[in-house]
Amino acid sequence: MVIPIHDVNPVRRAPLVTTALVLVNVVVFLLTPGAAATPAGEPGPGAVCGQAAFYDRYAAIPRELVGNRPLPRVATGRVVETAGGRPACATDRPPYAKIPALSVLYAMFLHGSWLHLLGNMLYLWIFGNNIEDRLGRLGYLLLYLVSGYAAAYGFALAAPESTTPLIGASGAIAGVLGAYLVAFPRARVWSLVPFLFFIPLVLPAWAVLGLWFLLQWFYSLGYTVPGTGSVAYLAHVIGFVTGVLVMLLARAVGPGPASPGRYPPDGRPAGVGRPPRGR
Template sequence: MTYALIAVNVLVFLRTPGVASSLVGESGLADLCRLEAFTDRWAAVPRELIHDVTPRLVATGQTGVGPAGPGCLLAPPDYVKSPPLSVLTSMFLHGSWLHLLGNMLFLWIFGDNIEDRLGHLRYLLFYGVCGYAAAYGFALADAGSGTPLVGASGAIAGVLGAYLVLFPKARVWVLVPFLFFLPLRLPSWAVLGLWFVLQAVYSYGTGVSQAGSVAYLAHVIGFGTGILLARPLRRHTCPPPEPHGPQWGRQARPGGPWRW
């Protein structure tokens, strides 16, 4: 299931409008309008989730010229959007190659051990529950927001929380930036604990970090959900296989919809 999730995320990203042009750094207005229409349809929006409403106007994917100059045309949607279902679809959308590769790296490193412990179907259900909890928790903190929420980080944060509970003494290789990238083999509780503290600090006070476009609160909620769901499984858990080679995380960059 871990490999299947990674494959689906990559395939969806490759089918996202504007990906081809982003590889060569040439995203024009037409590409941006198609991407906005795609995001309006498939991304989760806090206002829609909390109030169970759908937008009156959405991007059509077409360009036009208005009083303010060229822009994306808006029109009533010609489709029916389900806000609860949009949480599921948003978990397979990503805003950039960096966003996608960072999320998939974390899922690849930690997901298979949790899947081995839970079994394939329970793992898939666990992944979805963490993603939904993260999305709705984030939406509750910013219920009036119309900014789309995209990414699998909420679900993957749940996987990290479960790993911390089930395999706290397992060691992973990490690259620590100290003058240069220094590979160190550290216990998972230190690596994941520090990651969680950073997410909590970034989200503290406002529920949404204003330093960029990363939905840090969704990470915190997903991580906490993973811990709560994994605690009953803590006993009689065998250590995971030792990882091979250095492992590292991602730094999300600002811009576009909320990335989680």
């Protein structure tokens, strides 16, 4: 696994949609229970149950998506004791009306921890601006939303009985990565390589994003590393493939706002030998 820092791929217009998506994700996170979680220690039963109730209400839940109806019982946020004296989260009929299709949209802006949020925003900030430049702001936003919905519903169809909430922008951002791989496979990406003591290297986008996709696919088959068991890798795979297909379709239909003749796949503007350093 490599960690991208920035790409050498300049844009012609300010990435307003990408910036707005990052800001909205950060603001929403600060207003949700996940912001109170710290890596220093485990949250108490009250915090766990409160977070469970919040996600049952707003997150995308596979069984709800497949059946298009809310769960009959959800977490209430209260802590009760089991017969063995252990704390547990109380459940009851939901006191609210939940629309499963809208929960997918809400879930795209929910994150479980600071690490979850920052990891997603790093990839969105590095790769999103060029896709926004290539597709235009509306086209880019549609790609983001379509990829997020495809990832959530695709995962739900693969695990229709799951009641584990799906949260995070990973599926939508995976679509952005897939689109970037198609549009700019030879763009240079400064990356840190952990097994080389985090030495910064310049790698082509096809290597960085191709390796990312292969790891997601590998893990989706059931081969995981410690501490990653709660990650919906299949949703990442589906989102990435959706982004690839959308970009291939956009390229087949027409050049779009950023003409390939003026903005070739390697990120070099026409007539410029060495592009300026991007983000």
